[in-house]
Amino acid sequence: MIIVKISEGLGNQIYQYAFAQMLRDSGQNVFLYLDFKRFLKAHEKYSLDKVFEVNIPFVKDFPDKYTLFSAFNSQNLFIRILRKLFILDIISLRNILIDHFEKITGSSIKTKVIESHFFPKNYSKNSQLKLISQLRDYENSHTIENTDCFIHIRRGDTINPKISKYRAILGVEYYEKAIKQMKEKYGITRFFFFSDDIEWVKSKFKEPSFIFIIDHSATNILLFITKYNRNIIKQNTKNTMEI
Numbered sequence: 001m002i003i004v005k006i007s008e009g010l011g012n013q014i015y016q017y018a019f020a021q022m023l024r025d026s027g028q029n030v031f032l033y034l035d036f037k038r039f040l041k042a043h044e045k046y047s048l049d050k051v052f053e054v055n056i057p058f059v060k061d062f063p064d065k066y067t068l069f070s071a072f073n074s075q076n077l078f079i080r081i082l083r084k085l086f087i088l089d090i091i092s093l094r095n096i097l098i099d100h101f102e103k104i105t106g107s108s109i110k111t112k113v114i115e116s117h118f119f120p121k122n123y124s125k126n127s128q129l130k131l132i133s134q135l136r137d138y139e140n141s142h143t144i145e146n147t148d149c150f151i152h153i154r155r156g157d158t159i160n161p162k163i164s165k166y167r168a169i170l171g172v173e174y175y176e177k178a179i180k181q182m183k184e185k186y187g188i189t190r191f192f193f194f195s196d197d198i199e200w201v202k203s204k205f206k207e208p209s210f211i212f213i214i215d216h217s218a219t220n221i222l223l224f225i226t227k228y229n230r231n232i233i234k235q236n237t238k239n240t241m242e243i
Contacts, residue, residue, distance in 0.1 A: 138223035
């Protein structure tokens with residue numbers, strides 16, 4: 001039995017669930033577990049079920065005996081040092097679990113627990129299609145045309161000085177250049193802005209073709225982005241997923 005812990009923000013929850021789906025597709029007996037301790041510590045909420053029709057069961061009782069597979073095992077001195085330096089978000093570390101996929105699935109250990117917030121390099125096509133089929137529908141207040149474009153501008157934690165040291169902050173120029181390309185190359189006529197700081201966005205982007213969406217919840221943003229053919233986004237764990 002393999003148990004995949006679900007924790008942290010929505011982006012990490014999606015990748016944990018996707019990894020569990022990939023394990024299940026390989027023939028493994030997979031269950032999910034809500035790690036409430038990590039949710040409380042990170043001030044995040046479980047919201048995976050608001051985006052997907054989750055079809056992998058949750059364990060009722062967490063086992064007393066198991067072997068932990070974790071990219072961020074606190075017993076590892078190197079990882080403990082990285083945690084102190086606040087650079088846990090390095091992609092090379094996030095790939096650890098995916099690189100050891102065969103080790104996890106091939107192990108003869110009876111109960112395995114996977115705990116991490118990781119960034120996968122590849123998912124099987126079958127797993128991707130299953131995830132897409134499980135997406136919940138979202139009713140828009142407006143009709144989306146082929147000439148519409150979704151723009152997500154994330155600020156929030158990205159403007160934190162500690163985070164900005166290793167995670168690039170895209171300036172207004174990046175979005176202006178992307179908007180210009182969308183107009184010239186694809187004939188985009190309307191741009192729908194989503195952000196966790198929509199008032200800041202309004203102060204920087206001013207055109208009649210710009211529409212600002214007030215509801216910036218992570219679940220709505222993710223479901224909205226699946227409706228648009230053209231998107232301007234900043235790469236992160238939530239919007240890197242190919243859906």
